[in-house]
Amino acid sequence: RKAVTLHRIREMHAQGEPIAMVTCYDASFAKVMDAAGVDCLLVGDSLGMVVQGQTSTLPVTLEETAYHIRCVARGNKNAWLIGDLPFGSYQQSPAQALESAVALMQAGAQMVKLEGGGWTNETIRFLTQRGIPVCAHLGLTPQSVHALGGYRVQGRNDEAAATLKQHACEVAEAGAAMLVLELLPSSVANDVTQSLPIPVIGIGAGKGCSGQVLVMHDMLGITQGKLPRFVRNFMDGAPSIEAALRQYVSDVKARRFPDDAIHGY
Ligand code: KIV
Numbered sequence: 001r002k003a004v005t006l007h008r009i010r011e012m013h014a015q016g017e018p019i020a021m022v023t024c025y026d027a028s029f030a031k032v033m034d035a036a037g038v039d040c041l042l043v044g045d046s047l048g049m050v051v052q053g054q055t056s057t058l059p060v061t062l063e064e065t066a067y068h069i070r071c072v073a074r075g076n077k078n079a080w081l082i083g084d085l086p087f088g089s090y091q092q093s094p095a096q097a098l099e100s101a102v103a104l105m106q107a108g109a110q111m112v113k114l115e116g117g118g119w120t121n122e123t124i125r126f127l128t129q130r131g132i133p134v135c136a137h138l139g140l141t142p143q144s145v146h147a148l149g150g151y152r153v154q155g156r157n158d159e160a161a162a163t164l165k166q167h168a169c170e171v172a173e174a175g176a177a178m179l180v181l182e183l184l185p186s187s188v189a190n191d192v193t194q195s196l197p198i199p200v201i202g203i204g205a206g207k208g209c210s211g212q213v214l215v216m217h218d219m220l221g222i223t224q225g226k227l228p229r230f231v232r233n234f235m236d237g238a239p240s241i242e243a244a245l246r247q248y249v250s251d252v253k254a255r256r257f258p259d260d261a262i263h264g265y
């Protein structure tokens with residue numbers, strides 16, 4: 001297949017073709033995901049939890065993220081590669097964010113993702129003006145887990161939903177080329193998606209988004225214990241990991257996943 005570019009992502013969004021994203025942390029999985037037709041690979045700071053065995057994303061460092069981006073970039077040929085700016089690597093100032101984003105872009109990322117609304121507008125504009133594509137991340141933002149009081153569904157009441165929508169409009173206005181929405185009522189995420197000119201990628205945010213993302217270890221049935229409701233194990237009935245990933249891509253593209261009755265809030 002041809003390389004997935006920002007131009008291609010915008011085309012998919014304009015044509016109403018859902019975008020399939022999965023997190024990825026190494027070259028071998030990158031190769032399989034690329035072959036399975038996954039549009040976007042996210043080197044998420046979830047690596048703190050699923051790769052490093054930590055209890056949150058907070059301990060992940062910029063250098064660790066850059067290392068995993070280098071690994072993924074070597075295995076990937078055609079998928080769009082997004083790297084998470086880790087906790088503490090962008091909050092201080094736009095200048096700090098630029099320095100951190102440069103490290104991730106030089107490692108092979110094509111876009112950087114950062115968490116938060118309102119205060120991030122200036123940083124998003126700063127990076128975008130300097131040629132760095134930015135993905136914003138709103139709703140449940142795991143780097144703020146302690147401030148939020150746990151991994152809880154966000155935007156549950158009218159006021160919270162209105163603030164979220166305001167922040168979403170602002171990140172798009174500031175130049176973000178993509179937005180991840182995590183753990184929101186499907187109706188709220190759908191309303192935001194309809195209101196924005198940029199693709200919105202959901203995780204636990206319902207089927208109305210412009211695309212979906214899942215953590216690799218969750219969707220391949222590797223994660224032990226109680227999983228959040230929005231996860232589906234695509235290894236169920238799949239003969240191989242590549243087949244499971246292909247199933248995920250085709251279910252996202254056909255809007256068969258997620259099913260709001262099962263996976264939604
Ligand atoms: O780090 C991560 O895996 C993420 C996704 C859940 C969106 O940010």
Ligand code: NA
Nearest residue numbers: 044045046084
């Ligand atoms: Na993340």
